[in-house]
Amino acid sequence: MYETSGNLVNSWYAAGLSSGFKEGKPVKVRIFEVPIVCWRKNDGSIAAILDRCNHRNVPLSDGQIVDQCIVCPYHGWVYNGEGQCVQIPSEGPHVERIPTKKVEGFPVKERYGLVWIWMGRSTPPFKDPFPMPVMAEKKWNHYYMVTHFENNVTDLVENFMDVPHTIFVHKGWFRDRKQIRITADVERTSDSVLVTYDQSNDAIGFSSWLINPKNLPMKHTDNFYMPNNTRVDYIYGAEERGFIITSTCTPVAPFSTMVYTLITYKFGWLTPIAKLGLNSYTRKVISQDVWIMKKHGDNVREFGYQDYRSTQADTMHLYIENLRKASEEQKSPPPPLKKEIEFWV
Ligand code: FES
Ligand SMILES: [Fe+2]
Known part of the structure; x- marks a missing residue:
């Protein structure tokens, strides 16, 4: 490998x-x-x-x-x-x-x-580890989850950046199907894929009663940073409240990856209550992804990666694949690109 x-x-x-x-x-x-x-x-x-x-x-x-x-x-x-x-x-x-x-x-x-x-055995380090947002200020809290997934890094970072699966894999837990239209700007740089959602009318899982009781507009960004990191931010109002999920993936072997997920949150006076329930909530959600990623990985072993069909909601995934493939083949990254997409959840 x-x-x-x-x-x-x-x-x-x-x-x-x-x-x-x-x-x-x-x-x-x-x-x-x-x-x-x-x-x-x-x-x-x-x-x-x-x-x-x-x-x-x-x-x-x-x-x-x-x-x-x-x-x-x-x-x-x-x-x-x-x-x-x-x-x-x-x-x-x-x-x-x-x-x-x-x-x-x-x-x-x-x-x-x-x-x-x-891991660059013939190349000495030329950059720093990915800056995990371990917010030092008191108002923010954080904890890690360490999870083994039976799938590859590319497929996992795509899953962590994927919105449409949430209404199926995490039905009743993270987001329910409402058929609302969502638009997003998707940008590919030489070493990242940045997705900014216009999603102020959307709500995730426990947000209404816990993270966003005042119904402040939600800012949602999903960013991928080469070669193996994702950061998903849900920020409410003028950063009064926030929930950030950052993952760094370590490939162990083909179809075997360790994922270090940092949950960073700031829920105002509800933060102590959040501490109690958030851990088991996020573990439940990640276990649902472990399940679907195993199913996906097993069938990729059966059928390979050939012959995928993609929609606008897969744009960020295609950009991630472009960047990782270029790096794997030791080629220069493809040129920067920006696109507006729409889809429904
Ligand atoms: S000392 Fe003999 S194998 Fe290590
Ligand atoms: Fe998921």
């Missing part, structure tokens, strides 16, 4: 929540089918190296952390955070016999409550 992903690998991918990386415990992750072992050192930084011992290829993640180093469970070779072997028990005191070849290391950054790994 790594070899066929072209320039898509040249990015930071979330490896897990920061809270999951405890000192002295190896964490095994898989990104683009590349097995990586990570561990937190006592200065707080995180080491990430290929999960493969140089001696006989045993996974280092099954070993133990001793003195900031990882010890292979088979013959006890010891590796430091840079992947350099520093001790071979069967060589006794002969440190000069230790091979100089390192286990491959990966750049790591910890930001916004996530641990990120740079």
